Amino acid sequence: MKILVCISKTPDTTAKIAFADNNTKFAADGVQWIINPYDEWYALVRAIELKEADAATAIHLVTVGLADTDPIIRKALALGGDEAIRINADSHDSYYIASQIASIAKEGNYDLVFTGKETIDYNGSSIGGMVAELLDLPYVSLATKFTLEGTNAIIIREIEGGEETCKVQLPVVVSCQKGMAEQRIPNMKGIMGARSKPLKVVEPAAMDTFTSIASFDLPPAKAGVKLVSADNPEELVRLLHEEAKVI
Amino acid sequence: MSVLIFLDQADNNIKKSSFEAAGYGAAIAKQIGVAAEAIVLGTVNDDLTTLGQYGVTKVHTVKNDALNNVDAQVFTKIIADAATAIGATVIVFSNNFNGKAIAPRLSVRLKAGLVSGAVALPDTTSGFIVKKNVFSGKAFANVSINTAIKIISLNPNSFSVATTSAMAEVIEFATTITDAKVKVTSTDKVVGEVPLSEAEIVVSGGRGLKGPENWGLVTELAKLLGATTACSRPVADIGWRPHHEHVGQTGLAIAPNLYFAIGISGAIQHLAGVNRSKTIVVINKDSEAPFFKAADYGIVGDAFEVMPKIIDAVKKMKGIS
Numbered sequence: 001m002k003i004l005v006c007i008s009k010t011p012d013t014t015a016k017i018a019f020a021d022n023n024t025k026f027a028a029d030g031v032q033w034i035i036n037p038y039d040e041w042y043a044l045v046r047a048i049e050l051k052e053a054d055a056a057t058a059i060h061l062v063t064v065g066l067a068d069t070d071p072i073i074r075k076a077l078a079l080g081g082d083e084a085i086r087i088n089a090d091s092h093d094s095y096y097i098a099s100q101i102a103s104i105a106k107e108g109n110y111d112l113v114f115t116g117k118e119t120i121d122y123n124g125s126s127i128g129g130m131v132a133e134l135l136d137l138p139y140v141s142l143a144t145k146f147t148l149e150g151t152n153a154i155i156i157r158e159i160e161g162g163e164e165t166c167k168v169q170l171p172v173v174v175s176c177q178k179g180m181a182e183q184r185i186p187n188m189k190g191i192m193g194a195r196s197k198p199l200k201v202v203e204p205a206a207m208d209t210f211t212s213i214a215s216f217d218l219p220p221a222k223a224g225v226k227l228v229s230a231d232n233p234e235e236l237v238r239l240l241h242e243e244a245k246v247i
Numbered sequence: 248m249s250v251l252i253f254l255d256q257a258d259n260n261i262k263k264s265s266f267e268a269a270g271y272g273a274a275i276a277k278q279i280g281v282a283a284e285a286i287v288l289g290t291v292n293d294d295l296t297t298l299g300q301y302g303v304t305k306v307h308t309v310k311n312d313a314l315n316n317v318d319a320q321v322f323t324k325i326i327a328d329a330a331t332a333i334g335a336t337v338i339v340f341s342n343n344f345n346g347k348a349i350a351p352r353l354s355v356r357l358k359a360g361l362v363s364g365a366v367a368l369p370d371t372t373s374g375f376i377v378k379k380n381v382f383s384g385k386a387f388a389n390v391s392i393n394t395a396i397k398i399i400s401l402n403p404n405s406f407s408v409a410t411t412s413a414m415a416e417v418i419e420f421a422t423t424i425t426d427a428k429v430k431v432t433s434t435d436k437v438v439g440e441v442p443l444s445e446a447e448i449v450v451s452g453g454r455g456l457k458g459p460e461n462w463g464l465v466t467e468l469a470k471l472l473g474a475t476t477a478c479s480r481p482v483a484d485i486g487w488r489p490h491h492e493h494v495g496q497t498g499l500a501i502a503p504n505l506y507f508a509i510g511i512s513g514a515i516q517h518l519a520g521v522n523r524s525k526t527i528v529v530i531n532k533d534s535e536a537p538f539f540k541a542a543d544y545g546i547v548g549d550a551f552e553v554m555p556k557i558i559d560a561v562k563k564m565k566g567i568s
Contacts, residue, residue: 013496013516017385037497094361095354120383120496120519124363125342129319129351138428139319141348144490154432158491159344160257160444162436164316168429178497179490210360210394214376217387219522225529225539230548236528237560239544244526246505247448247472247561 001057001148003047004110005081006101006131008036009065009072010121019216026121026216035072038116038177040079045181046146047114048080058082062104064097066090070199078186078194089204092122092213098130099207105135111170112153117142117177128175138172144179250276251335252285252303253326255345258436259292259315263403263445264341266301270408271401272339273302274368281336286329286420288322289314299415301408307333307420317345318427323352325422330357332420335396342400343444350400359396366405369397383496383519403444404502405523443494446475448505449524451494453479455510455531455550459487464554465509471561477501479511495520510550513538530554 011017011031018027035044044061051057061076061084063069073084087100105113113135118125125141132139144163145156153172156165156179186194228236240247252272254265269285276283284305285298295306307329314321326349330338338353340346342364354361362377366387370376374391377399381388392398443449450469452462462476469476476492483493494501496519506524510531511517518541521527529542532549539545546553 011382013519017382019386041497094351098351098355122381122388123379123383124361125347126351126354126361126363129348130355132319133323133352133355139348139352140429141319142344159434159436160262161440161442162434163491164431164434166429166431172429178493208358210354210358210392211362212391212393214389214391216381217378217389219385219387222541222543225542225545227539228544228546230546230553233546233548233553233556234560234563236544236546237557237564240505240526240528241564244505244543246526247564 001050001054001112002108002110003050003057003059003112003114004105004108005039005044005047005059005061006113006115006127007039007044007061007063007073007076008116008119009033009063009069010036010119013037013120017218023215023217024213033072035076036116036119038118040076041183042176042178042180043114043116044076044079044081045184046176049181050148051080060085060108060110062087062101064089064091064100073199074194075186077197077199078190079184080190081197083198083200085200085202087204088201091209093209093211094124094126094130095210096207098127098134100204101127102131102134103205105131113171113173115173115175117175125175128173132173135173138168140166140168140172141175143174143176146174146176146180248281249333249335250281250283250337250339251330251333252283252339253346253349254285254287254298255317255341255343256287256289256291259290261287261291261293262341262343264343267403267406267408268339268341268401269298269301269303271368271406272337275337275339277302278368279337279371284333285415286326288325295417296414299413300410302411302413303415306415306417308417309420309422309424311424313424313427316427316431317348318429319348319352321425321427322349323356324425326353327356328422329420330396338396338398340398340400342402346400350398354398357396358394359398360392360394361398361400362390362392363400364402365399366402369399380523384500384522385519402502404447404504441475443475443477443492443499443501446501446503448472448474448507449477449494449501449503450474450507450509451477451479451511452482452509453511454481461551462488464550464558468507468554468558468561471558471565471567474507479517508538509554511538512536513541
């Protein structure tokens with residue numbers, strides 16, 4: 001079994017969001033970077049669990065990013081990836097990124113490609129579906145459970161107001177979310193071992209980009225909270241009914 | 248040339264988020280001076296001619312029970328065929344579960360740039376620029392789509408739909424349906440409650456409620472308001488409430504008209520999932536709780552004392568004694 005896990009670098013969940021260069025760039029100064037939580041907690045950890053159940057499993061990691069992505073991919077190796085490929089490019093275009101990943105995936109002949117359900121920075125939720133289409137593979141999005149049954153995967157995915165169980169023959173592309181696995185902390189053995197695991201850097205293939213970011217905006221500041229006395233909660237109901245008109 | 252809108256269904260009924268997509272797609276069609284056409288796959292009970300009221304002139308249908316479960320590969324092929332047949336230059340989805348599964352595939356298939364999570368009509372004064380949520384609701388990006396065909400998926404509850412009395416023409420779209428590789432073996436739905444992703448009012452509880460036995464305060468208010476219930480991450484993690492109720496950065500991101508938070512401190516990760524709500528109410532006994540900074544209305548007080556009074560006041564307002 002060969003699993004490819006797609007890893008993305010994102011600002012920490014508590015990072016201050018601000019923009020530079022006339023609001024055309026994310027202000028990255030002083031920002032702490034993490035593995036995108038969906039990629040780490042759910043996609044990668046579930047892949048590690050599959051390897052723990054079957055030692056013959058190989059976990060390869062792929063990321064599209066410049067050299068400043070290396071600490072993130074090393075952390076993913078410390079958690080339990082076997083080897084990693086970094087495609088040396090910086091892009092915010094989902095199609096370009098998916099095309100790079102798909103070209104790696106094609107060469108590697110993977111049984112499973114895992115992504116997180118979205119990144120917490122650009123919230124595209126697009127890479128998994130695009131990679132699947134580029135590889136002409138089935139795609140199960142927003143998976144909350146994943147088990148193997150021979151050469152089939154039994155996957156539970158979230159749908160509007162509930163979930164559905166589906167069965168699909170490998171290979172398959174799966175986007176992972178809460179429920180797939182639990183967050184893990186890398187241990188010292190993993191961290192030491194990660195230093196000697198292969199991290200291959202490849203130059204990007206020539207691919208199209210479909211979109212570009214023209215500018216960023218911050219939402220208008222909130223007017224401030226209107227506090228109602230705890231002695232008079234009826235006033236809150238009146239305000240919601242008559243002023244906000246939401247009930 | 249036209250705008251093609253994909254309308255998805257659940258249990259043979261078109262979803263609310265799809266009506267928003269219809270209105271949004273029709274507004275784009277008007278803006279660029281082309282017709283708005285829709286496509287509905289599977290068997291639905293809705294009278295599709297009424298889609299005219301959202302500005303759609305033609306509805307293409309493929310009535311086949313095999314399409315009542317969504318397989319992204321099968322759907323992508325049919326929608327791509329329809330888009331090509333009618334010469335669609337813009338294709339609109341709702342950025343819901345099915346939209347997230349299909350739109351990225353279609354983007355590759357048609358070599359059409361995709362913006363997912365749009366929150367406003369595109370700016371077409373020079374080029375084609377779509378505003379979308381980024382950084383989990385903490386900012387917007389204005390994204391230029393540089394391909395001939397454009398795909399937009401609209402965030403639910405971010406576009407107000409105007410309706411008219413027009414009628415749409417319903418046409419069967421002739422196509423071949425490929426076999427689904429993803430076989431759905433069972434579905435499990437919460438019956439009788441509006442799904443969180445579509446709810447207009449959400450009542451949510453956090454650790455401040457001290458235990459699952461106190462959730463009556465949340466569910467009673469929710470029932471009175473026709474709201475859906477939600478919870479913070481710790482509450483789902485301890486098992487007081489089911490995981491599908493967890494809203495926040497790593498749970499579901501929602502944008503209801505009213506988000507009513509009881510005993511939730513408002514950690515930045517929680518805010519990332521609810522900050523697009525139009526009105527936020529916070530009940531918390533800690534006046535320093537960060538949630539008050541993001542709230543529109545608040546009460547600093549003990550939920551166990553405040554909530555019964557609020558519930559009584561809502562009953563009075565609704566004429567229930």
